[in-house]
Structures are given as structure tokens and as C-alpha cells.
Amino acid sequence: MQVSVETGDGLTRRLKVELPAEEIEQEIDKRLQNYARSARLPGFRPGKVPMRMLRQRYGDSVRREVFGERVEASFPQAIAESELRPVGRPEIEPDLDQAAGHYGYVAEFEIMPELTLQSLDGGSVIRPQAEVTEADVEETLEHMRQQRKRWEPVERVAASGDRLTLDFEGQIDGEPFEGGRGEDVQLEIGAGRFIPGFEEQLIGASVGDEPVVEVTFPDDYQQAALAGKPARFKVVVKRVEEPILPALDAELIAEFGIEDGDLERFRADVRANLERELAQRTKAKVKNQVMDALLEANPLPVPAALLAEEIESLRQQMMQNLGGAGSEIKLPDELFAENARRRVALGLIIAEVIKQQELSPDPERVRATVEEMAASYDDPQAVIDHYYADRQRLAAIESIVLEDLVVEHLLEQLQVTDEPTSFSELTAQQQ
Structure with missing residues (x-):
């Protein structure tokens, strides 16, 4: 077997393999002879069909069979001889010349990018320093009350914080536009879910009023056809409701698990949950900076096959998060491409760090990570048992621990500067 390699664009390689023709012909003859013992053709007794006729009738199919088997068996060996690391399935093109006794093929595929890890020395990371205050606890309690609020109709003009039920019809340059009409739409004044300026103009309206609201769509509006355009909405107010917040009492607390x-x-x-959240957000911000530094120091091309797999994985995750809604619509690759490229590149680089540093997840640290994740649930032990009952679920935790070990190793190469902040500021930044 003779093997040669041609370099294509980027990570593409063309592997040319020439197979030993004599061995293939011998195997073809052997199989035809074995077949001759039981072959049946009109006018001939079983086992008496001339070899010439067997070659005419079955030679091509046997040759394809033998050639296919030799390709499958030889490809791993050819890869090993060439010291290549292929990615994805190869595209194999036969290279045959039966008259010349030539049997070969060309396999085209991508290879893993070569990576020489660069030090992060000279880089820097900002580590936020914050603590959970009583004000943070009170704000969270208020938010929890807001989650349980109910609405009651009122016979007065609308104020900020009220909820309105309304019909509306919008026009641009005197003409209706797609998506500009709604019936029985609920709008909470001050929630900021409508076009900027829309909600505020409804303050002071009451049931039966028909105010006209004039706004301008933002320049970065998601529908490009409407971006930056002024619009005029005719509104009919059908209902005004005010929020009623529950008291912070035993009944409400029981709804959140404190029976x-x-x-x-x-x-x-x-407070304990907020402190866990603070620790997680601080860790995440530091980790993101380390990963950014790692990518910047180690730029590398991403194999198209791995990129396509990651794009599909992200697409499936989004569909699951949406509950399968619109599953008949295939979300475009461009929506996931940038994130997928980053994830693939980081995966390759992190794997190399783990390999070079011989990092492995310590069982005690894995256990501690599972327990930390379980602590925010009503039944922590059930969560712990859930992970340890399935090797695949536990492997996901081990991957998290390995990434943490990689971050800790890389932080030794970086200058870390502590920066005072608050819990609310850190939360706002990451949202």
C-alpha cells in the first residue's frame, strides 16, 4: 500500500492510497472459485459453470465488494502512517483502472488543527468583590411578592404600575402595517415591554378612553422594515387594573417551601441562596475573562465538521428551551455560528491544557460540586442521588470540575485585580 498526502484549503487534506492490485485480484479469483461450487446458470449443472462466464456475470460485483472491504480496512492504517488526526467522515472517491491493474482511492477530510499552547503571562483579570446586603435580601423578597401579585379592576385613571387591557391599531404614513394591530392586549405600564414611549402615554387614561399614541420605532428594532419610523396608534382602553401584593406572612412563605x-x-x-448566586456569578465572570484570554492567545481554525455539529447541538437546545414551539421551522445556522465557533475552539484548547497538565477530576471535588448544586433544592439528597445514579450525568459534573481546574491553572499566569462592586451591579452586568 502506497500513501501520499496533499494539503487542501485550511484544514482539508487529500489522502491518496494505492492498494496492492495483485492481492485484490487474488481475492476476487478466490471468491469466484468458491462461488463456482454452487453457482447455477441455465444449461449448466451446479458447480460446472465455466469461470469465464462467472467473471462476466459476477466479476464486477465481486470486485466492488472486495475493493470496498480493502478501502475500509486500509483507511485507518493509511491515517496512522500519515500521522493525521481526521475530523468527521471522509469523502472517498475511487481511483480505478482495471485495464492497468490499478486500485486506489482518494479520501478527503479535515484534520484537527495543530496547537502549541501560548502562555497567558502579562494578561490580567478583574475579579469582582461584593457581598450580599440586607438591601439585597429586601429587594429579593419584594421580587418574590411581585411574583405572587394579583390584579383587581379599578374605576380610576391609569397610573404607573397598573395593567391595562386594550385594543390598538397602528399606522405608518397613514397606512396599517403588519403586526400593528392587537385585541385584548394586556400592558403593564412601566414594564418596558412596548415601544419606548408607548406605555407612558397611557398614564391618565381610563376605561372607554380612546387615546392616540405617537411613537418612533428604535433604530435597532428587530423588524428592519419598521426601524426608525414614526407610528401613530389608535388605542381603546377596555380595562384598568391595579396590582395587589401579598403580605410577607406565613401563608406566602409556605408557598416558597417554608411550611x-x-x-x-x-x-x-x-440570603444563603443569594450568597450562592453571588459566588457563582463571580466565578462565571472570572472564568469568562480567562476563556477570552485563552482564545486571544491561541487563535486556531475550527474544523467545519465540528462547527456543524455544535451548531446543530445549540439549535436543538434552543428548540427544547422553547418547548418544541415552531419545531417545523429550521432556525438558521447564522443564529448559532459565532457561539458555536467559540465553544468548539475553547473545547479544543481546554482539552490540550488538560492533556499537558495531566488534570483529572478529584472524586471529592466532584462530590462537593454536586452537593453545592443540590443545596438550593428542597430535597438536596434526591438531587445528589440523581447524579450518582447515572454515569453520564456524573460525567457532566466531572467536565465542570475539569474546566474549573483549567481556570485555576491559568489564573496562576494572569494578574488578578479585585474590583469592589455590589450584588445588584454584578447581576445587571451579567444579564
Whole structure:
């Protein structure tokens, strides 16, 4: 077997393989002879069909069979001899000349990019320093009350914070436009879910009023045809409701899992959850900076096959998050391409760091990570058992631990500067 390699565009390689023709012909003859023992053709007794006729009738199919088997068997060996690391399935093109006794093929595929890890020395990372305050606890409690609020109709003009039920019809340059009409639409004044300026103009309206709202679509509006254009909406107010917040009492607390209604215990649980969230957000911000530094120091091309796989994975994740809604619509690759490229590149680089540093997930650290994740659930032990009952689920935790080890290793090469901030500021930044 003779093997040669041609370099194509980027990571593409063309592997040319010439197979030993004599061995292939011998195998073809052997199979035809074995077949001759039982072959049946009109006018001949079983086993008496001339070899010439067998070659005419079955020679091509046997040759394809033998050639296919030799291609399949030889490709791994050819890859090993060439010291290549292919990605994805190869495209194989036969290179045959039966008259000349030539059997070969060309396999085209991508290879893993070569990577020489660069040090991150000289780089820097900002580590946020914050603590959970009583104000953060109170803000969270207020948010929890907001989650349980109910609405009651009122006979007065609308104020900020009220919810309106309304019909509307919008026009641009005196003409209706797609998506500019709605019936029985609920709008919470101050929630910021409508076009900027729309909600504020409804303050002071009451049931039966028909105000006219004039706004301009933002320049970056998601529908390009409407971006930056002024619009005029005719509105009919059908209902005005005010929010009624529940008291922070035993009944409300029980809805959040504290069955005995102990307010102090509830506050302690809220604070503990906020502190876990703070630790996770701080860790995530540092990790993102380290990953950015790692990518910047180690730029590398991404194999198209791996990129396509990651794009499809992200697409499926989004469809699952949407509950399968619109599953008949295939979301475009461009929506996921940038994130997929980053994830693939980081995966390759992180794998090389793990290999060079011989990192492995310590069982005790894996256990601690699972317990930390389980702590925010009502039944932590059930969550722990859930992970340890399935090797695949536990492997996902081990991957998280490995990434943490990689970050810790790389932080030793970086200058870390602590920056005072607040819990609310850190949360806003990451959202």
C-alpha cells in the first residue's frame, strides 16, 4: 500500500492510497472459485459453470465488494502512517483502472488543527468583590411578592404600575402595517415591554378612553422594515387594573417551601441562596475573562465538521428551551455560528491544557460540586442521588470540575485585580 498526502484549503487534506492490485485480484479469483461450487446458470449443472462466464456475470460485483472491504480496512492504517488526526467522515472517491491493474482511492477530510499552547503571562483579570446586603435580601423578597401579585379592576385613571387591557391599531404614513394591530392586549405600564414611549402615554387614561399614541420605532428594532419610523396608534382602553401584593406572612412563605412560616428562617434561606448566586456569578465572570484570554492567545481554525455539529447541538437546545414551539421551522445556522465557533475552539484548547497538565477530576471535588448544586433544592439528597445514579450525568459534573481546574491553572499566569462592586451591579452586568 502506497500513501501520499496533499494539503487542501485550511484544514482539508487529500489522502491518496494505492492498494496492492495483485492481492485484490487474488481475492476476487478466490471468491469466484468458491462461488463456482454452487453457482447455477441455465444449461449448466451446479458447480460446472465455466469461470469465464462467472467473471462476466459476477466479476464486477465481486470486485466492488472486495475493493470496498480493502478501502475500509486500509483507511485507518493509511491515517496512522500519515500521522493525521481526521475530523468527521471522509469523502472517498475511487481511483480505478482495471485495464492497468490499478486500485486506489482518494479520501478527503479535515484534520484537527495543530496547537502549541501560548502562555497567558502579562494578561490580567478583574475579579469582582461584593457581598450580599440586607438591601439585597429586601429587594429579593419584594421580587418574590411581585411574583405572587394579583390584579383587581379599578374605576380610576391609569397610573404607573397598573395593567391595562386594550385594543390598538397602528399606522405608518397613514397606512396599517403588519403586526400593528392587537385585541385584548394586556400592558403593564412601566414594564418596558412596548415601544419606548408607548406605555407612558397611557398614564391618565381610563376605561372607554380612546387615546392616540405617537411613537418612533428604535433604530435597532428587530423588524428592519419598521426601524426608525414614526407610528401613530389608535388605542381603546377596555380595562384598568391595579396590582395587589401579598403580605410577607406565613401563608406566602409556605408557598416558597417554608411550611412552618418562620420568617427569620425564610430570610436566612433567601440570603444563603443569594450568597450562592453571588459566588457563582463571580466565578462565571472570572472564568469568562480567562476563556477570552485563552482564545486571544491561541487563535486556531475550527474544523467545519465540528462547527456543524455544535451548531446543530445549540439549535436543538434552543428548540427544547422553547418547548418544541415552531419545531417545523429550521432556525438558521447564522443564529448559532459565532457561539458555536467559540465553544468548539475553547473545547479544543481546554482539552490540550488538560492533556499537558495531566488534570483529572478529584472524586471529592466532584462530590462537593454536586452537593453545592443540590443545596438550593428542597430535597438536596434526591438531587445528589440523581447524579450518582447515572454515569453520564456524573460525567457532566466531572467536565465542570475539569474546566474549573483549567481556570485555576491559568489564573496562576494572569494578574488578578479585585474590583469592589455590589450584588445588584454584578447581576445587571451579567444579564
